[in-house]
Amino acid sequence: MGGLRAPILSPTGAGLFFERDGALSWADGLLVPPDGAGEPMADVLLIPGLVDAHVHLPQYRVRGRFQEALLPWLREHIWPEEARFGERAYREGVTSEFRDGLIAAGTTAALVYGAPSADTAHAVLRDLAPLCIRGGDVLMDRNSPEDLLRDTEDALETSRQHAEGYGERYVLTPRFAPTCSPRLMAGCGSILAVRDVGLQTHLAENLDEVAWVAELHPDRRSYTDVYAHFGLLGPRSVFGHCIHLDDQDLQQLADSGSWVAHCPTSNIALGSGRMPLERHLAAGVNVALATDVGAGPDLSMLDVMRSFLEVHEGAAEVSPGQALRLATLAGARAMGEGSQRGVLLPGRAADVVAVRIPGGVGRGESGEAALRRALFAFEGRYEEAIAGVWVAGERLR
Ligand SMILES: [Zn+2]
Structure with a gap:
């Protein structure tokens, strides 16, 4: 039993709910x-x-540290760190820091990538409790350093076992098309077709990456079409970035009910460009917000919301309420938790964050205006913006 009394701002199924004398x-x-x-x-x-x-x-300790383009950043900084994450003691340290970081940021649910070794799925799915987590170990079997390459059949078999053990919380995680053989992607497609699990990967973040995929798959119309060919599109699939897509790609994502994880702070850090949000929304593509740590500088979804409002200003119609929806209910839906969380309504999980509003919500001020004020007041010091965090009614901060 428990409760709180303060102004409430929450998305609802279709709109936004604000109550000044909330409880x-x-x-x-x-x-x-x-x-x-x-x-x-x-x-x-x-x-x-x-x-x-x-x-x-596994990228938590090197977050926001390097500002290079995607492919050199991966090779020089990220892959060595993910190899270290394969060592148990190192992994335990990073995992506990990551969990504390999520709580400090007010993040109560996340769709998480592990590293390219099978037991990292346990770090993701067991060691981050009591947060609501879905995710899995990274699958990659080509075009990567030897120590990160996984045996294709072995990786698929382990994924089947994880799907058995963790059920719908397990998420197939092929890193992205350049490091996954056709056999590996086809294997993921077959698991997806018969198991109640999700899938996450990266799509069209950077132009060099897009060109690389075109070289590897000359027979496919586009990068999106590569994933479509292997049966990886669908309402349980979440594609990170999706910046450089044409109308046909967007239509394919929309028609299949696939999700886009939009990561504005990461896109700025790696110079990937602005995701043309207005085109995604016009095509009817499902979009949720994300940090993409470690390319993103930190775990704060408030920082991501602020960045979202800034980067799309003047190009797409954006509002603090929409940013909140994309950082709560849309994310919950993307990860398959939409019926259980993401909204402050009876019957949903009591996952609640108290955001500090300097001076409080003003008389006559809307919830959205107060939220905007908070987002821009705490720039760079987002932990100060979080006054309380509850997961399933238990106070964690
Ligand atoms: Zn990523």
Whole structure:
């Protein structure tokens, strides 16, 4: 049992809900109709727990440290760090820091990439509790350093075992088309077709990467078409970035119900360019927000929301309410948790974040205006913006 009293801003199925004299109550980890008996909190706005739809656990210690283009960044900095993550002691240290980092950032649910070794799936799916996590170990079997290459059949067999053991929380994670053989991608497609699991990968982040895929798959119309060919598109699939796509690609993503994990802070860090959000939305593509740590500089989804408002200003119609929706309900839907979280309504998980609003929500001020003020007031010091974090009604911060 528990509860809170403070202004509430939350997405609903179709819109946005703001209540200045808001109240939340919960029992057994779930929100219940408010009884008004909760603890009052001053100068905050209650929002649903933040959801990160694309984040790399093994890259946490090298986050935001290198500003190069995608492919050299991967080869020179990321792959060596992911190889270190294969060592147990190192992995345990990073995993515990990552978990603390998510909580400090107000992120209560995430879709997480492990590293290219099978047991990293346990770090992702077991060691980040009580946060709501889905994800898996990274699959790659070509065009990568020897120590990160996985045996194709062995990787697919382990994935089947993880899918058996973790059920729908396991997410097939082929890194991206350049490092995955046709056999590996086809194997992922077959697992996806018969198992209730998700899939996550990267798509069209950078032009050199797009050119590389065209070279590797001259018989396919486009990068998106490579994934489509292997049966990897669908409502349980989440594609990171999706910056350089044509209309046909966007239509394919929309028609299949696939998700795009949009990572504006990461795109700035690696100079990947602006994802043309207005085209994605016009085509009806599902979009959620994400940090993409370690290319993204930190785990703050508030920072991602601020960046989202900044980069699309003048090009696409964006609002703080939409940023909040993409960082909560949309992320929950992308990861397959949409019926359980992402909204502050009775019946959903009591995952709640109290965002500090300097001076409190003003008289006559809308929830959206207060949220915008908070996002821009705390630039660079986002941990200060989080006044409280609850997961299933348990206070973690
Ligand atoms: Zn990524």
